[in-house]
Amino acid sequence: MTQSNHAPATAPHRSIIAMSFSFPTLLLAVSAFLIFSLARAIYLLFFHPLSAIPGPWYADITSLWITSHILRLKQCKTIQELFQTYGPIVRIAPNRVVFCDLGAMKSVYSTWKFDKSVYYKSLVMQNDNDHAMTTLPHAQHLLCRKAYASFYAPSNLAKLQPEISRITAQMIDALHNLPAHTSVETLSLFRHLALDIIVWSSYGFHHGAIGKWAENAEDSLTLAIYDFPKRGVLRSLVPKWAWFFVCRFPNARLRLLCDSARIMAEFVEGRVNEMRAPMKEKEPARDGDDSDKSYMLSRLLAYKFPSGEPMREEHVISECMGHLVAGTDTMSLSLSFFLWELSRRPDITRKLQQEIDTAMPDPKVIPSIQELNGLEYFNAFIKEGLRLYGAVPSLLERVVLETGSPKYGVGVEKCNLLGYDLPPGTIVSTQAWSMHRDPAVFPSPETFLPERYLPSPSLSKEEGDSDLADTERLTRMANHLIPFGTGSRLCGGMNLAHLGLRMILAAVLRNFHVEAAPGTDERSMDARDSFVMFPASGECKLIFKSRGCALS
């Protein structure tokens, strides 16, 4: 034996040996991965409990397909096409099922009250604090909801109406003061207005965002609320440890976006401190005495959980922030789409203005909500607006409960939707976009037609149809309309949204004719979605022409 036979391998020798070992190892690893992927695909396609549910085969084996449509901001339209191809229940990913059916909707959201999916966690607040929208378990959510629900009761909101009128009038004045033919970006305009309304009704505080809009000055709170959902998306894309570095990236706009939660939290904290000061000096309110509780914040601060514990301050702050985010963009998007529709529909505008002019003789005095609720065509217009342009047309995801849960009720063991058993943990949902476009319920679903809600014999009744058939038609539409969600997680601010939409629209239509500005057209306003719906161009530019001459 020579020495070289016993000598340890030199470095180049070692790497050749390592390579000769690594190639078969790599080959083995790749083969194992391919076999595993193939076996998994076969299982998901043919043996998984959801494999009988129709849908594109590639969606059965990977989430990438639906994710690509989410990234293209076209999830709603893609899912609508699936319903048209496969019917009312479709598998869109290995563990996700969507449906478009009234009975299934009632079971999931109202009867069984499934918990929300983790998707909603992207909307958590500063320091990961939850609020009503992001609290996933149903039972826990119920306690949050109790804390704020009475604030949004119509009788309480009616007390706030005079001030909401005053804020709206401020916006009308600002529009009157613009030079003729000014193109107004309404998403921004109505975001400022909605914020002032929500801030005032939640805290009894005048923020003055609309004043800043009129002066062309930036309002950091409005910007923070606009940025917050984008911050959520960005945050869910980067690992936790990397977030620290993202927020320190030397880019002023990115830093503002990262800071959005802090800016909102500090604003709300300021309101909490203001409100706490006088509260400390008062006797605690007795049950039934709500003279001091018109604002949401005072209710949250006075709230006690069934254990007798008050809400922690961080919780109060995140709840308030949740409402700022949930209410501001939704209002501004809906109003912008409504007015865009009117800018190309003089026939509808004429009928609306006739009705509003009679109810609102003085263009500066908005009628009470009771009076506005009595305007038949106006209310039909708002229903149709929410049907086609509701700001949240997207999947409202829930998680199927474990088998045998008492929440299924007597005699029901597990989740069965439209004849298919769904195993516990399946993500299941419907979307307003599709419920609102069922041609059997809304004939010519893509046509904007307020008349469909009027009990008009000329429009709806074939010969021989009875009043009962007409009532049934109206009820079916009402049951399918879910712009504010449905069941136990219905939009918390729905009544405020109804009040605000009516007051703002009445004031605008009484004072202005609305026209599309150059560049605003079907293409720029084509709908995109990322939970909320927004125009493809990201803006909605309209011209507000004063009706002053016509009124005098």
Ligand code: HEM
């Ligand atoms: C046109 C305007 C609005 C639309 C279309 C809308 C739509 C919705 C929808 C669809 C949900 C349910 C989400 C789900 O089930 O996953 C929701 C929840 C919620 N919305 Fe709205 N919303 C609007 C305005 C407002 C306003 C003005 C506020 C308050 C200022 C508000 C506060 C909330 C809250 C707090 C929740 C969570 C409710 C809970 O889980 O307890 N929304 N909204």
